[in-house]
Amino acid sequence: MHWSNAEVVLTFGVMSTPDHRISTTERQMSTTVLVVGTGGSGLRAAIELAEAGIDVLALGKRPKMDTHTSLAAGGINAALATMDPDDSWQQHAADTLQESYLLANPRTVEIVTSGAARGIEDLERYGMPFAREADGRISLRFFGAHTYRRTAFAGDYTGLEIQRTLINRAAQLQIPILDSVYVTRILVNDDGAVFGAYGFDIENGTRYLIHADAVILAAGGHNRIWRRTSSRRDENTGDSFRLAVDAGGRLRDPELVQFHPSGILEPENAAGSLVSEAARGEGGILRNGLGERFMGNYDPQRLELSTRDRVALACYTEIKQGRGTPNGGVWLDVSHLPRQTIMTRLPRVYQTMLELQMLDITKDPIEIAPTAHYSMGGVWVRPEDHSTDVPGLYAIGEASSGLHGANRLGGNSLIELLVFGRIVGQAAAAYSAGLSAQKRSSDAVARARAEIADLLSTDGPENVRALQRDIRNTMTEHAGVVRDEAGLRTGLAELDAIEARMADIGVHPDIAGYQDLAHAFDLKSAALAARATLLAALERRETRGCHNRSDYPDLDPALQVNLVWSPSTGVVREPIPEIPAAIATLMRDDISVAGKLVE
Numbered sequence: 347m348h349w350s351n352a353e354v355v356l357t358f359g360v361m362s363t364p365d366h367r368i369s370t371t372e373r374q375m376s377t378t379v380l381v382v383g384t385g386g387s388g389l390r391a392a393i394e395l396a397e398a399g400i401d402v403l404a405l406g407k408r409p410k411m412d413t414h415t416s417l418a419a420g421g422i423n424a425a426l427a428t429m430d431p432d433d434s435w436q437q438h439a440a441d442t443l444q445e446s447y448l449l450a451n452p453r454t455v456e457i458v459t460s461g462a463a464r465g466i467e468d469l470e471r472y473g474m475p476f477a478r479e480a481d482g483r484i485s486l487r488f489f490g491a492h493t494y495r496r497t498a499f500a501g502d503y504t505g506l507e508i509q510r511t512l513i514n515r516a517a518q519l520q521i522p523i524l525d526s527v528y529v530t531r532i533l534v535n536d537d538g539a540v541f542g543a544y545g546f547d548i549e550n551g552t553r554y555l556i557h558a559d560a561v562i563l564a565a566g567g568h569n570r571i572w573r574r575t576s577s578r579r580d581e582n583t584g585d586s587f588r589l590a591v592d593a594g595g596r597l598r599d600p601e602l603v604q605f606h607p608s609g610i611l612e613p614e615n616a617a618g619s620l621v622s623e624a625a626r627g628e629g630g631i632l633r634n635g636l637g638e639r640f641m642g643n644y645d646p647q648r649l650e651l652s653t654r655d656r657v658a659l660a661c662y663t664e665i666k667q668g669r670g671t672p673n674g675g676v677w678l679d680v681s682h683l684p685r686q687t688i689m690t691r692l693p694r695v696y697q698t699m700l701e702l703q704m705l706d707i708t709k710d711p712i713e714i715a716p717t718a719h720y721s722m723g724g725v726w727v728r729p730e731d732h733s734t735d736v737p738g739l740y741a742i743g744e745a746s747s748g749l750h751g752a753n754r755l756g757g758n759s760l761i762e763l764l765v766f767g768r769i770v771g772q773a774a775a776a777y778s779a780g781l782s783a784q785k786r787s788s789d790a791v792a793r794a795r796a797e798i799a800d801l802l803s804t805d806g807p808e809n810v811r812a813l814q815r816d817i818r819n820t821m822t823e824h825a826g827v828v829r830d831e832a833g834l835r836t837g838l839a840e841l842d843a844i845e846a847r848m849a850d851i852g853v854h855p856d857i858a859g860y861q862d863l864a865h866a867f868d869l870k871s872a873a874l875a876a877r878a879t880l881l882a883a884l885e886r887r888e889t890r891g892c893h894n895r896s897d898y899p900d901l902d903p904a905l906q907v908n909l910v911w912s913p914s915t916g917v918v919r920e921p922i923p924e925i926p927a928a929i930a931t932l933m934r935d936d937i938s939v940a941g942k943l944v945e
């Protein structure tokens with residue numbers, strides 16, 4: 347079905363509260379495909395649709411130029427073989443599967459790695475300024491645990507340049523983008539199929555009822571439910587998880603969260619912000635508080651270029667065992683590198699450290715500690731087209747699951763956005779074309795309206811931000827880099843108590859906008875994401891990749907499965923298809939050694 351971006355504005359009567367600050371306006375719009383999220387994955391999908399002449403509307407809860415994608419620094423992977431001619435997409439697939447600790451879906455991995463060169467070509471076609479060698483070849487750098495150099499980049503502003511490039515292309519195609527609309531519900535009819543989404547404008551409270559044939563969920567992950575995180579404030583609060591689950595979807599591997607080794611410690615309001623892996627890629631050295639270079643004790647071959655999970659665990663162990671810095675970190679030192687290398691290859695790290703700490707990294711080391719960074723699990727999707735359990739609902743990017751398993755290779759996330767953005771755009775278009783009619787549900791719309799009205803009428807003593815902080819504390823104490831049964835159970839008990847207090851919140855929009863309402867929904871999402879994470883982490887009674895269980899320090903071959911969660915089924919084991927022989931032969935190590943917890 348093809349709608350044109352029809353729009354109706356109406357005021358739907360006086361709400362239950364007499365508060366004059368509360369907007370009663372509702373905007374009604376129709377489109378063929380609605381994209382929730384304007385990061386790299388959402389924009390790439392929207393571009394695919396617009397290039398095919400399909401009506402599309404994209405929206406985000408924060409400005410499009412300031413999404414998580416624009417923070418990505420180090421690079422984007424494709425086996426272009428411009429530097430190392432022996433590289434191939436099959437080797438890229440083998441490295442990805444190897445480093446996923448056999449939890450990635452081989453089909454998803456094949457689709458991304460074989461489609462990666464096309465993803466880079468698309469970006470070039472849109473005008474992306476990749477770094478190049480003197481003869482014009484795209485430069486590729488080493489990222490941890492890759493067999494060859496295959497990470498393309500633009501200084502250490504790769505994500506920012508990708509985001510700019512996609513926004514420019516979206517503007518050329520005149521794709522309508524709304525920058526401050528918070529989606530609170532995916533609308534589902536009585537047959538369980540999608541027919542749109544409901545939300546509100548964070549700035550003025552205007553409600554949005556958007557009818558669509560299909561909805562693409564590109565709303566990021568859940569790593570902001572930990573205290574120290576590389577996420578921006580108010581992003582990655584688990585919205586994709588809640589929106590998908592409330593619509594009838596499931597989550598896969600929510601417990602698999604990548605802790606990046608290098609989050610800064612100060613200032614407090616920027617704690618957890620990332621020092622790009624490029625700093626280690628370019629030759630940065632890690633030292634503990636005693637001045638010892640310690641990676642040799644954890645991965646003697648690869649040292650600082652080991653995988654993120656091992657470097658993060660090594661840093662955690664040094665700190666936990668009393669060899670940390672006075673502030674509870676370790677040192678990351680690039681000061682031995684030529685100044686020119688730092689200024690051309692790490693300009694963002696240089697600038698950021700000057701701005702945040704007045705620290706000159708050409709002279710002094712950076713104090714860092716592990717920080718929650720990336721959701722490797724996410725909404726359950728089919729590998730081929732990222733459709734979910736809910737007809738008409740798709741998930742992509744960090745919101746989705748299947749590519750990374752228990753450890754994401756640096757640079758693989760950005761390429762996933764490009765590859766699956768294209769595929770999912772096409773899949774959503776085909777789904778829409780196959781609809782002869784669409785059922786809607788006035789009850790579903792009424793429930794979405796009532797959910798907002800109910801929150802706006804609350805005036806309880808519990809503070810939404812304080813409850814969010816409590817969830818972050820719980821997750822940090824009980825579901826951080828190293829976990830155990832007792833801690834996870836305590837975490838669940840604390841979460842029960844927090845959820846009980848959530849019944850007494852007060853939501854107060856003010857003259858500055860509806861941020862308080864947005865925080866209330868963020869809180870709901872964070873609580874759901876935290877529960878799913880704790881339950882799956884309990885069930886994964888082993889140590890594998892990012893998931894370290896001090897009470898189960900070995901890898902358990904029986905747990906070479908994905909863990910799928912929904913409120914009605916609880917945690918269920920899902921088998922993973924076999925790795926094709928041609929790729930398996932390219933894999934290096936014995937995975938059972940890699941799974942061992944070093945503490």
Ligand SMILES: Cc1cc2nc3c(=O)[nH]c(=O)nc-3n(C[C@H](O)[C@H](O)[C@H](O)COP(=O)(O)OP(=O)(O)OC[C@H]3O[C@@H](n4cnc5c(N)ncnc54)[C@H](O)[C@@H]3O)c2cc1C
Binds near residue numbers: 388414421422565760
């Ligand atoms: C500091 C940093 C450095 C990184 N470096 C790299 C790197 O070098 N290479 C690499 O491959 N990966 C890197 N990553 C990871 C990568 O950047 C992200 O995984 C990726 O950009 C996520 O893109 P996305 O499109 O899935 O979501 P995002 O870019 O996070 O966008 C999410 C969108 O959803 C919107 N949204 C969320 N909730 C709602 C809601 N309820 N209603 C409406 N809109 C909503 C947001 O406003 C936003 O528009 C890095 C990440 C960080 C934080």
